[in-house]
Amino acid sequence: MTGGPGTNQKPATAARIYDYYLGGIHNFTADQEAAKAILAKAPSIVAIARANRAFLGRAIRYLADSGVRQYLDIGSGIPTEGNVHEVAQQVVPDARVVYVDIDPVAVAESQELLEGNPYATAVRGDLREPEKIIEHPQVRKVLDFTQPVAVLLVGVLYFVPDDAEAYPAMERLLAPCVPGSHVVISHGTVDGEPVDERQLQSTTDIWRRQTATPLSVRSRAQIERFFGGFELIEPGLAWLPEWRPEPTDPADFRDEPWRSRMLAGVGRLP
Ligand SMILES: C[S@@+](CC[C@H](N)C(=O)[O-])C[C@H]1O[C@@H](n2cnc3c(N)ncnc32)[C@H](O)[C@@H]1O
Incomplete structure (x- = not known):
């Protein structure tokens, strides 16, 4: 799927850039160019993608x-190693999984x-239109909202940079959840460590100019707000590698977890 006639004009997308960083083959020339431009400004991005994926696996x-x-799983991306249904169905063989992404690929x-x-099924959807996701016939066929559901927003909420859109969308998305439901979030942040503002600005500029999905980071307090009435389980909102680490995790940020630049947590509705 890489390159090829007629594919060069496609705008880069987050799903395919992320696929490129994880070593996947479902990306086009525009994705590779944007991915390389971001990599030049933020060389740790590949390790961050790996750490994010490892967090997702541990959370599931x-x-x-x-x-x-x-x-x-909203903003589920292109399938790669350790997909949610594979991890969940190893433990619960009939676990139900719906993947939702804005990217048709x-x-x-x-x-x-x-x-x-x-x-398990996959549907196209936009987290800014939560009702369309929840009411989607395929989603209703697989998920029973009278029972607890885990709603995953792993590495996706920063693609809704406008707070006036993001917080109400999250509230509406989580509204049908019954007690015992969970929400899983990881999100880029500038909190807790020295930040090179110029480097951050030029990286977000590339996302805005070269991709279909502009991105913005948020503070710890702003990320915590997404959990609404869900109570964070131990260890709370943590740096990616510090959320319930396992011996098989990538070693990238073991000594300086804040370098992962993403906070992650799991909340439970009491
Ligand atoms: C960085 S990838 C994360 C993939 C996966 N959740 C993971 O953590 O491995 C972000 C995904 O969010 C999707 N996305 C971006 N904006 C979205 C939106 N408004 N609604 C649904 N998906 C969106 C992108 O297409 C991309 O696949």
Whole structure:
């Protein structure tokens, strides 16, 4: 799928840039160019993508071990190693999983991977329009909102830079959740460590200019606000590598976890 006639004009997207960083093949020339430009400004981005993916895996294992049977993964990306249904279904074989992404390539690849899996599906959706996701017939077919659901927003909320859009969308998305539901969030931040403002600005400029998905980072307090009435479970909102670490995690930020530049947490609705 890389390059090829007619593909060069596609705008870069977050899903395909992330796929490039994780070593995937579902990315086009524009994605590779944007990915390399970001990499030149922020060389740790590949390790951050790996750490984010590892956090996702640990969070799903934690949830599945706690008995969570339903997952709504929003901004799920292009399928790669350690997909949510694979991790969850290892523990709960009939765990239900719905993948949602704004990028049609991510959705098509997910649908192909899930063919024949009665417990998992992928639909196109935009987290800024939560009702359309919740009411989607395929989502309703797989998930039962009268039972607890884990809603995942891993590495996606910073693609909704406008607070006036992001917070109300989250509230509406989590509104149908019954007690015992969970929300999983990871989000880029500038809190807690010295930041090179110029480097940050030029990186976000590339996202704005060269991709279909502009990005912005938020403070710890702003990220915590997304959890609403969900109570953060131990260890709270933590740097990616510090959220319930496992021996098999990537070693990238072991000594300086704040260099992962993303905070992550899991909340539970009491
Ligand atoms: C960095 S990737 C994260 C993938 C996956 N959640 C993970 O952590 O491995 C971000 C994903 O969010 C998707 N995305 C961006 N804005 C979105 C929106 N408004 N609604 C749904 N998905 C969105 C992108 O297409 C991309 O696939």
